[in-house]
Each structure stands twice: as structure tokens, then as C-alpha cells.
Amino acid sequence: MADLLRTGSNWLERMRTEHAASEVEYHRPPDAKVVLATFGRTEYELENESGLRTGAMAADFLILADDVASPFGHPRPGDWIVADGRRYEVMNLGSGGCWRYSDPFRQTCRIHTKEIGADV
Numbered sequence: 001m002a003d004l005l006r007t008g009s010n011w012l013e014r015m016r017t018e019h020a021a022s023e024v025e026y027h028r029p030p031d032a033k034v035v036l037a038t039f040g041r042t043e044y045e046l047e048n049e050s051g052l053r054t055g056a057m058a059a060d061f062l063i064l065a066d067d068v069a070s071p072f073g074h075p076r077p078g079d080w081i082v083a084d085g086r087r088y089e090v091m092n093l094g095s096g097g098c099w100r101y102s103d104p105f106r107q108t109c110r111i112h113t114k115e116i117g118a119d120v
Helices: 003-021 065-072
Strands: 022-028 031-047 053-064 078-085 084-092 099-101 108-119
Touching: 003 031, 003 053, 022 053, 022 065, 031 065, 031 078, 031 108, 053 065, 065 108, 078 108
Parallel strands: none
Antiparallel strands: 022 031, 022 078, 031 053, 053 108, 078 084, 084 108, 099 108
């Protein structure tokens, strides 16, 4: 019997990539690669040394894990993504790291970034 959850997840990832993604450039000098990404966001809280909590938001990119893995391996802080003429730097979200899988079958990476300005 077919694994219906895996089959459904594969179909959803194909549909997301084909119909809800745009070309972006993923950079880890000296390499760069054009991949398809879906834009997202993650809201999180930061706490300063006084205990004051502040809300913040990261710009996320959902990219097929296989597209990032070759040639880069896992995303890491300091990498950057260029999308629509803007540069986004990959960053850690506290102790949660700079990326996570967005599905139970590890098909897609959700990469956390911050916009750092126009791509020059």
C-alpha cells in the first residue's frame, strides 16, 4: 500500500515549487546558484539583558532541500539570498538556528534571513 502522507506531501511540495515560487540567487562565496523559493516569514521574540521582550520578524525562504544541499550543504549564517533586487542575510533565530525543515519528510528548508538592503 502506498504511503498516502508521503505521496500527498510530495505533491504539495511540487505544486508549491511550480506555482508559488520565484527564482532567487543563493550565495555562499565564491559560489552562487539560482533556485526556486517561496517567500514566508517567522515571528519571534527577543529578550534583552533586562528581561524586556521585543517582537521581531524574519523574512523566510522555502527552498527544496536538494536545491540547497548541492553545492552548499545546509544553510549557515553569513550566506545570503538575492530576491527582487534585495539582499537577505541568513541569520540564526536565537538558539533555533538559521533554518529548519518545513515538512516531516525533509523535502523543504525554511531559511531565516534579515533584509540588509539593495543588492549591489
